[in-house]
Amino acid sequence: xxxxxxxxxxxxxxxxxxxxxxxxxxxxxxxxxxxxxxxxxxxxxxxxxxxxxxxxxxxxxxxxxxxxxxxxxxxxxxxxxxxxxxxxxxxxxxxxxxxxxxxxxxxxxxxxxxxxxxxxxxxxxxxxxxxxxxxxxxxxxxxxxxxxxxxxxxxxxxxxxxxxxxxxxxxxxxxxxxxxxxxxxxxxxxxxxxxxxxxxxxxxxxxxxxxxxxxxxxxx
Amino acid sequence: xxxxxxxxxxxxxxxxxxxxxxxxxxxxxxxxxxxxxxxxxxxxxxxxxxxxxxxxxxxxxxxxxxxxxxxxxxxxxxxxxxxxxxxxxxxxxxxxxxxxxxxxxxxxxxxxxxxxxxxxxxxxxxxxxxxx
Numbered sequence: 272x273x274x275x276x277x278x279x280x281x282x283x284x285x286x287x288x289x290x291x292x293x294x295x296x297x298x299x300x301x302x303x304x305x306x307x308x309x310x311x312x313x314x315x316x317x318x319x320x321x322x323x324x325x326x327x328x329x330x331x332x333x334x335x336x337x338x339x340x341x342x343x344x345x346x347x348x349x350x351x352x353x354x355x356x357x358x359x360x361x362x363x364x365x366x367x368x369x370x371x372x373x374x375x376x377x378x379x380x381x382x383x384x385x386x387x388x389x390x391x392x393x394x395x396x397x398x399x400x401x402x403x404x405x406x407x408x409x410x411x412x413x414x415x416x417x418x419x420x421x422x423x424x425x426x427x428x429x430x431x432x433x434x435x436x437x438x439x440x441x442x443x444x445x446x447x448x449x450x451x452x453x454x455x456x457x458x459x460x461x462x463x464x465x466x467x468x469x470x471x472x473x474x475x476x477x478x479x480x481x482x483x484x485x486x487x488x489x490x491x
Numbered sequence: 492x493x494x495x496x497x498x499x500x501x502x503x504x505x506x507x508x509x510x511x512x513x514x515x516x517x518x519x520x521x522x523x524x525x526x527x528x529x530x531x532x533x534x535x536x537x538x539x540x541x542x543x544x545x546x547x548x549x550x551x552x553x554x555x556x557x558x559x560x561x562x563x564x565x566x567x568x569x570x571x572x573x574x575x576x577x578x579x580x581x582x583x584x585x586x587x588x589x590x591x592x593x594x595x596x597x598x599x600x601x602x603x604x605x606x607x608x609x610x611x612x613x614x615x616x617x618x619x620x621x622x623x
Contacts, residue, residue, distance in 0.1 A: 324567075324568055324595065325592065325594065326598065327594060346568070347544065348544055348569045348572040349568050351568070351571075351572050352567070352568040352595070355602070356595070356598060359598060359601070359602060360598055372545070374546060378575070378579070381579055382575055382579065
């Protein structure tokens with residue numbers, strides 16, 4: 272695949288390396304001359320100096336034959352414009368933008384960016400997982416369906432312990448899909464499955480039902 | 492009319508002053524409070540610190556009730572993004588955006604934004620002047 276990477280900062284650098292290792296044809300566009308030189312001397316001629324939001328620069332690097340453009344500069348607005356120019360001017364089939372502000376996700380989708388990666392959200396989710404007070408962690412968003420997959424840990428003092436799943440009044444859009452227990456094989460929950468302390472439950476839910484689901488499983 | 496202007500540079504400040512003098516309800520946004528020095532003492536509108544690509548800042552500026560939004564920062568991409576937020580998220584009836592880069596301006600015009608490129612306009616004026 273021919274992949275164009277806009278922005279060769281810290282994230283861009285490792286991305287270019289990884290994509291080259293996977294055997295892709297990669298071209299990076301970077302404004303800062305010194306960064307550009309470093310990449311060229313280390314990885315060969317795969318970086319040109321320029322503004323990846325400019326039509327002229329993108330034309331020069333043959334963006335019309337690119338399979339993918341990934342914009343990973345530090346500024347959301349630059350990433351948006353690079354993707355929009357690639358999409359609407361050069362008809363690149365797949366555009367991916369890094370976003371800093373998680374709330375920009377919807378806007379970017381609306382404006383034609385195919386995929387957004389929120390570095391802030393990814394780090395937040397990892398931190399959430401490590402916080403013992405957080406009983407619900409986001410694993411995956413299925414955006415076009417408005418669903419999300421979450422993991423809920425049952426704390427030792429939850430009053431749901433010992434209850435069967437059919438006794439819980441789960442929010443309508445929520446499905447418990449998997450229970451992971453210590454020293455056991457993962458089990459697919461049935462109506463009669465009894466909840467135990469320290470269970471890790473993987474569930475499908477909607478952003479609106481998330482709070483209700485957490486409250487019901489924690490039993491408060 | 493209620494008008495929100497983003498970017499209090501020379502053009503932003505002058506436009507705000509003109510509209511304000513004509514009796515419009517003007518709110519001007521800039522990330523740097525120092526830029527508000529460009530507003531005349533007679534300015535009756537609101538001057539707010541905030542970034543126009545941030546939805547909360549736009550809401551504070553009253554974007555939801557605005558009749559018009561003008562993006563006039565130094566950054567083409569910031570202008571483009573803020574203008575698209577105003578148009579597509581807040582459905583502001585009139586959105587105008589400055590884009591210095593003529594090629595980018597052409598693209599966003601085809602995507603339905605109302606845009607001006609000072610670069611292209613000024614080059615045309617100078618050309619006319621020199622050839623006359």
